[in-house]
Each structure stands twice: as structure tokens, then as C-alpha cells.
Amino acid sequence: xxxxxxxxxxxxxxxxxxxxxxxxxxxxxxxxxxxxxxxxxxxxxxxxxxxxxxxxxxxxxxxxxxxxxxxxxxxxxxxxxxxxxxxxxxxxxxxxxxxxxxxxxxxxxxxxxxxxxxxxxxxxxxxxxxxxxxxxxxxxxxxxxxxxxxxxxxxxxxxxxxxxxxxxxxxxxxxxxxxxxxxxxxxxxxxxxxxxxxxxxxxxxxxxxxxxxxxxxxxxxxxxxxxxxxxxxxxxxxxxxxxxxxxxxxxxxxxxxxxxxxxxxxxxxxxxxxxxxxxxxxxxxxxxxxxxxxxxxxxxxxxxxxxxxxxxxxxxxxxxxxxxxxxxxxxxxxxxxxxxxxxxxxxxxxxxxxxxxxxxxxxxxxxxxxxxxxxxxxxxxxxxxxxxxxxxxxxxxxxxxxxxxxxxxxxxxxxxxxxxxxxxxxxxxxxxxxxxxxxxxxxxxxxxxxxxxxxxxxxxxxxxxxxxxxxxxxxxxxxxxxxxxxxxxxxxxxxxxxxxxxxxxxxxxxxxxxxxxxxxxxxxxxxxxxxxxxxxxxxxxxxxxxxxxxxxxxxxxxxxxxxxxxxxxxxxxxxxxxxxxxxxxxxxxxxxxxxxxxxxxxxxxxxxxxxxxxxxxxxxxxxxxxxxxxxxxxxxxxxxxxxxxxxxxxxxxxxxxxxxxxxxxxxxxxxxxxxxxxxxxxxxxxxxxxxxxxxxxxxxxxxxxxxxxxxxxxxxxxxxxxxxxxxxxxxxxxxxxxxxxxxxxxxxxxxxxxxxxxxxxx
Numbered sequence: 001x002x003x004x005x006x007x008x009x010x011x012x013x014x015x016x017x018x019x020x021x022x023x024x025x026x027x028x029x030x031x032x033x034x035x036x037x038x039x040x041x042x043x044x045x046x047x048x049x050x051x052x053x054x055x056x057x058x059x060x061x062x063x064x065x066x067x068x069x070x071x072x073x074x075x076x077x078x079x080x081x082x083x084x085x086x087x088x089x090x091x092x093x094x095x096x097x098x099x100x101x102x103x104x105x106x107x108x109x110x111x112x113x114x115x116x117x118x119x120x121x122x123x124x125x126x127x128x129x130x131x132x133x134x135x136x137x138x139x140x141x142x143x144x145x146x147x148x149x150x151x152x153x154x155x156x157x158x159x160x161x162x163x164x165x166x167x168x169x170x171x172x173x174x175x176x177x178x179x180x181x182x183x184x185x186x187x188x189x190x191x192x193x194x195x196x197x198x199x200x201x202x203x204x205x206x207x208x209x210x211x212x213x214x215x216x217x218x219x220x221x222x223x224x225x226x227x228x229x230x231x232x233x234x235x236x237x238x239x240x241x242x243x244x245x246x247x248x249x250x251x252x253x254x255x256x257x258x259x260x261x262x263x264x265x266x267x268x269x270x271x272x273x274x275x276x277x278x279x280x281x282x283x284x285x286x287x288x289x290x291x292x293x294x295x296x297x298x299x300x301x302x303x304x305x306x307x308x309x310x311x312x313x314x315x316x317x318x319x320x321x322x323x324x325x326x327x328x329x330x331x332x333x334x335x336x337x338x339x340x341x342x343x344x345x346x347x348x349x350x351x352x353x354x355x356x357x358x359x360x361x362x363x364x365x366x367x368x369x370x371x372x373x374x375x376x377x378x379x380x381x382x383x384x385x386x387x388x389x390x391x392x393x394x395x396x397x398x399x400x401x402x403x404x405x406x407x408x409x410x411x412x413x414x415x416x417x418x419x420x421x422x423x424x425x426x427x428x429x430x431x432x433x434x435x436x437x438x439x440x441x442x443x444x445x446x447x448x449x450x451x452x453x454x455x456x457x458x459x460x461x462x463x464x465x466x467x468x469x470x471x472x473x474x475x476x477x478x479x480x481x482x483x484x485x486x487x488x489x490x491x492x493x494x495x496x497x498x499x500x501x502x503x504x505x506x507x508x509x510x511x512x513x514x515x516x517x518x519x520x521x522x523x524x525x526x527x528x529x530x531x532x533x534x535x536x537x538x539x540x541x542x543x544x545x546x547x548x549x550x551x552x553x554x555x556x557x558x559x560x561x562x563x564x565x566x567x568x569x570x571x572x573x574x575x576x577x578x579x580x581x582x583x584x585x586x587x588x589x590x591x592x593x594x595x596x597x598x599x600x601x602x603x604x605x606x607x608x609x610x611x612x613x614x615x616x617x618x619x620x621x622x623x624x625x626x627x628x629x630x631x632x633x634x635x636x637x638x639x640x641x642x643x644x645x646x647x648x649x650x651x652x653x654x655x656x657x658x659x660x661x662x663x664x665x666x667x668x669x670x671x672x673x674x675x676x677x678x679x680x681x682x683x684x685x686x687x688x689x690x691x692x693x694x695x696x697x698x699x700x701x702x703x704x705x706x707x708x709x710x711x712x713x714x715x716x717x718x719x720x721x722x723x724x725x726x727x728x729x730x731x732x733x734x735x736x737x738x739x740x741x742x743x744x745x746x747x748x749x750x751x752x753x754x755x756x757x758x759x760x761x762x
Contacts, residue, residue, distance in 0.1 A: 015671025092119025164466030165407025228370020232262015537606030
């Protein structure tokens with residue numbers, strides 16, 4: 001099956017390609033950020049917004065979840081953070097007249113970039129059964145319509161309640177409470193598509209499914225390994241922390257199939273050296289690994305550490321771990337030949353990495369989607385944990401696991417109970433607080449929600465933020481599944497692809513953004529978020545809302561709950577909507593670590609949630625200790641004439657939000673339909689630089705999924721590997737191609753073939 005490009009797809013104008021950059025940020029980063037902000041927000045509004053980003057009295061950046069330093073800079077934002085703020089605080093507006101002029105079928109032909117550029121949504125909109133375009137609807141009528149559809153279901157499990165990571169703690173807590181009060185644990189969220197593998201592996205091995213390091217640990221580390229991650233584009237403020245670590249003497253190993261400008265050299269725009277000087281080289285050793293070879297690399301490093309006399313922290317292993325002997329036997333069976341084949345690395349590079357490991361007392365391993373979106377992702381991350389446990393690098397300063405989360409507050413959503421498989425402790429706490437018995441049966445994650453929609457087992461799909469259709473795998477299957485729903489509802493700030501792929505009926509409910517003031521009956525409100533390192537802090541919008549018809553996410557949940565459950569429900573929905581302090585009071589009684597929530601979050605910088613492995617070297621696992629693992633080592637392979645493809649972001653992008661059509665650091669300008677291929681691989685396939693090719697993925701079900709018309713770019717990626725941007729290539733990811741255990745879509749190791757396309761278009 002092939003995905004037809006949107007009518008305005010930028011690849012119709014052939015992208016220009018130049019050499020990739022070897023440094024990130026600096027004056028160009030400032031210039032791009034300010035131009036984007038000025039274009040979207042204007043000078044005065046843009047200045048007010050940017051000076052409030054990530055400040056104690058301001059709002060949390062709606063982009064990534066990287067933590068703020070104890071004393072934030074006056075300009076505590078990066079280029080992509082400025083773009084995220086500008087996208088939300090834009091002066092452009094989507095009014096009912098826009099929908100009157102554009103039928104849904106026409107909007108469905110547009111690219112996600114074009115849709116996002118139309119501006120902020122301003123009114124609730126309704127697509128009736130048989131209608132061809134959205135029309136305005138009042139809030140009361142919209143809630144009545146949703147309530148009627150939900151009450152008509154044969155079972156609460158015929159509804160799915162999806163969540164994006166942007167949702168605040170308060171909104172997430174209410175949302176999961178409503179779903180469970182309604183009677184279902186169908187609470188898929190964006191974590192299912194990104195760091196679910198991290199959570200699965202860390203819960204099994206350490207007992208806590210979150211990272212164990214704080215920002216100061218990075219500054220105190222002797223060695224930092226950054227694997228499967230591109231901070232320069234996805235978490236740019238992380239580069240500042242790495243620069244500070246380098247200044248303190250840390251060394252950095254980068255493990256990635258692609259060279260990334262930010263990890264080569266960082267020109268900090270907040271320093272003279274970054275603005276006018278050479279910047280700071282970050283990477284001491286670049287291991288250009290084949291896609292999916294990380295487990296084999298860490299397994300061999302573990303073998304080599306075991307063989308080195310005095311290298312293992314025997315006291316830590318004895319006192320705090322379980323399963324060492326079984327792990328050690330598996331590790332000792334690792335061999336050089338198999339590892340070099342799986343990783344594509346040479347022996348000298350691995351030996352250099354080993355020397356750096358042995359020379360470091362405190363080690364941190366950071367990772368992101370490059371490790372989490374493979375079939376064998378969970379065993380890979382467990383092997384990373386093995387590597388850290390061997391030398392006691394859990395529970396001491398400057399050491400630990402650092403899964404770098406994407407969305408701001410994606411981690412907080414999970415902490416608040418947005419999870420399809422809730423713990424008994426959470427359900428008991430909800431029962432104690434609110435006097436009802438929550439459902440115990442497990443709900444649906446993202447992949448299983450798509451399957452249920454496809455099979456007609458789910459009839460109502462409700463999304464709190466995000467762009468589910470564009471973010472999900474197997475685009476054609478996902479879109480067909482969504483169209484089988486009786487009702488699709490999206491709480492959104494801006495137009496996106498999911499509004500164009502609807503059920504029989506559809507609603508768009510416009511909501512306040514992070515940047516905007518939220519005034520309820522009790523006065524002006526603030527919300528809270530949790531960053532990637534477990535620090536909870538306040539977020540206060542400061543800008544005038546884009547429309548008088550917007551409602552906050554907590555208000556939307558509370559009003560819907562009252563319509564569905566009645567005003568006499570035991571949960572005090574009206575009080576929650578009136579004053580968010582009431583929500584936080586319940587959170588403090590239900591969610592561990594939030595005792596004294598209101599007072600603690602009032603402090604500048606907020607507070608840090610407890611983490612037993614980090615704080616006291618206690619491991620709440622089934623064994624009561626940190627668990628070594630002995631999983632078989634596997635890695636993806638591609639037959640002759642095929643390549644392994646990873647889907648990734650451009651620099652002008654955050655998740656499915658496209659800010660522009662350039663990928664400045666990789667040398668791509670004016671288009672997104674490009675596929676990056678090593679020159680020798682491309683030559684073997686007869687594909688010149690600048691040729692066009694269709695990308696077809698090959699999967700065990702025999703179905704061929706094709707993304708047509710991609711410009712071939714000769715690029716210094718690892719041999720046998722290729723890369724292309726999502727969501728354009730999500731069509732290539734089979735719904736059933738998922739990570740074992742976590743069920744995360746495996747978009748980082750797709751077997752593909754490239755077929756020449758006639759001409760430069762389709």
C-alpha cells in the first residue's frame with residue numbers, strides 16, 4: 001500500500017542539499033529563533049513570551065522535557081523551544097469561516113506543515129454524519145453530544161482516551177480519573193510510542209521506570225555515553241549541560257548511526273566563546289554504530305569489564321544486585337567477530353571506549369528513541385543497566401540511567417496515572433479518595449487501540465492533545481481504523497492531520513495553551529509539570545488567550561464528566577474546575593511523593609520526586625535488589641540489496657509539528673521527502689545523489705508499504721543504514737512491528753528497498 005503525498009507536499013520543489021554542519025547553535029541559532037518568533041508572534045508579544053519561558057514565575061516550554069538549572073538564564077530557551085512557543089502563541093487564527101471555505105476532503109490533501117501554519121483554533125467545531133465540512137457548535141452542545149455517545153456504548157471499554165505529553169499534571173490526573181470513573185483503563189498515551197521500552201526495562205531491573213539522575217549529576221560525571229539520541233535537535237538545552245560537564249573534566253562517547261552537529265561542537269549562544277569563538281567540542285569518541293547494534297556493543301563491553309581485574313564493584317554487586325552469575329555467564333560468551341558484525345564498528349574503537357570506561361568512576365548513559373524503537377529495545381536497555389550495575393554506577397553522584405524524554409510532561413502524565421496497566425496501589429488510592437471501585441482489567445495501549453478501532457471493538461476515540469493519526473505507525477491502517485469510529489474528538493490548540501481523518505462524526509475542542517492565562521471562578525490558575533528528571537514545578541501562562549471561546553484542559557474534563565456522570569457524582573468535578581488547588585489536594589493524597597504538594601510547588605524550582613535507587617540504593621523490584629539480565633543478544637539484519645531505515649526528526653520539527661522545511665544541521669533546505677544513504681550503499685544500488693526513489697518496507701505479513709518520491713541524499717551514515725523523516729515515513733512501519741514486552745512501534749530498524757522513481761515527482 002502506498003501513501004499519496006499531500007497536494008502541497010514540499011518535495012514537488014526539489015530540496016537543496018549541502019554538506020552537513022559540524023557545529024550547532026551559535027549566532028545562526030539565535031537568528032533563526034528570533035526570526036521565527038517575530039514572524040509568528042510579533043516583536044512585543046514575542047519578547048514577553050520568550051522572557052517567561054522556563055522561568056520560576058513563567059510557563060514551562062511546550063517543547064521538550066529537559067530540566068531547568070537551579071538559576072535559569074534570562075533566556076532559558078533554545079532555538080526549537082522558541083519555535084514551539086511561537087507556534088502556540090502565533091497571531092494567526094483558524095475561525096469558523098476557514099472551515100466553511102475548506103471541506104474536510106480538501107484539508108486531508110494538505111500536508112501537516114500547511115495545516116499547522118493556519119494558526120490557532122478559536123471555536124468548538126463539529127463534523128456531522130454525512131457532512132463535508134466542520135461547522136461551529138456550542139460547548140454545551142458538544143459535551144451533550146459526547147456524553148450521549150459514551151452512554152450509548154455497550155461497554156466503557158468501547159471508548160479510548162488518548163493523551164499527549166503536553167497535558168499538565170492537573171489535567172492528566174482528572175483525565176485518568178474520568179476514564180476510570182467511566183469504567184475503563186483504555187488510556188493509551190504518547191509514551192507507548194517512545195519511552196515505553198525504557199519504562200519496561202527500568203521497572204524490571206531497578207524497580208522504578210524513570211531515570212535515576214538529576215541535572216547536577218551530569219555536571220559531576222566522569223564519563224557520559226549518549227546513545228541513540230540527537231540532543232542538538234531534540235533536546236538542545238542538554239548541550240549546555242554537556243558543555244558544563246566537559247568543563248568539569250567529563251569525557252563523552254557518542255553512539256549513533258549518524259554524525260550529529262550538536263554532539264560534534266556546541267556554540268553556546270549564551271557565552272562569548274559560543275557566539276564569537278570556536279565553541280566547545282563535545283564528543284571525545286564517536287562510535288558510528290549500525291542500527292540496532294547497541295545491545296551487542298554493551299554486551300561486549302560488559303564481557304571486557306568482567307575480564308579486567310578489579311574493574312567490577314564487587315561490594316555493590318554483592319549487596320545490591322541479583323542474578324549476577326547468570327548474567328556473567330551470558331556476557332562471557334560474547335565474541336569480537338559477532339559484535340563487530342552487529343555494530344559495524346572496528347576493534348580499535350571499542351577498545352578505546354573500554355579504556356574510557358575503565359578510567360571513569362562515575363558514568364551516566366543517556367538515550368532516546370534510537371534505543372527504544374527496535375524489536376529488541378527492552379533487552380538493549382537492560383544491557384545498559386547491566387553495564388552500569390557492574391561498576392556500581394547506580395545510586396551515587398554523577399552516575400546512573402538517563403532516558404531523555406521528549407514532550408514536556410510526558411513523564412508527569414504517567415506519574416499521574418495515564419497508563420493502560422495501572423498498579424493495584426494506584427487503583428486502591430483512587431478508591432480510597434473518591435469512593436468508587438476503578439476497573440481492574442488492563443486497557444489498551446496505542447497499538448492495541450488501533451487494532452481495536454480497526455476491528456470495530458472501539459467506537460469512541462477521545463484525544464487530549466497530540467496528533468494521533470500522524471504520530472502512529474502504519475498510516476494507511478491507522479487512518480482506516482479511525483474512520484471506523486462512531487465519534488472522534490480532539491482537544492487541540494492547532495489544526496493537524498488527525499482533524500482530517502475522522503469517525504462518522506467528529507469534534508474539535510479548542511483549548512488554552514501553556515503560554516496563556518487561565519482564569520477560573522476562583523481566580524487565575526497555574527498548573528504543574530514534571531521534567532525528564534522527576535522535578536515538579538509550576539507553569540503559569542501569561543499571554544492573553546487566542547480566543548474568548550477557549551477552555552482549559554481541566555475545565556474540559558470536568559464539564560464532560562459532569563455531563564456523563566451527573567452533577568451528583570461523588571467526584572467533586574465542579575470544585576476541581578473552579579480551583580486547581582482542589583485537584584492538587586487530591587493528587588497529594590493519591591500519588592506517592594506529592595505530600596504537601598501545594599506548598600512545595602510554590603517554591604522557585606519546585607521539588608524533586610523520590611527515587612529509591614538514586615536516593616537510598618533501595619530497589620523496589622520483585623527480588624528487592626537491582627536485577628542483572630541475561631537476554632540473548634539480537635540485532636536487525638537486511639538481505640543483500642536492502643537497507644535498514646530509521647525514522648527521525650528534522651531540525652525544523654518537534655514530533656509531528658513541522659516548524660519549517662529545512663534541516664539546517666544536516667544540510668537539507670526546502671523539503672522533507674529525502675532519504676539519507678551512505679554514498680557506497682547508494683552507488684551499489686545505482687542511485688546517484690539527487691536521484692529520486694520510492695521507499696518500500698518489507699515485513700513478514702507480505703504487505704508492501706511504500707512512501708513514494710524521496711530525493712536520495714548521499715550522506716555519511718553508517719553503512720547498510722538509511723534515514724528519513726517521520727511522519728512522512730510512518731506509512732512504512734507495520735502495525736505489528738513492535739518491541740517485545742513494551743509494544744512500542746519499531747520505527748528505527750525497518751528493512752527497506754529503494755526503487756528509482758521516474759523524474760523528480762510522482
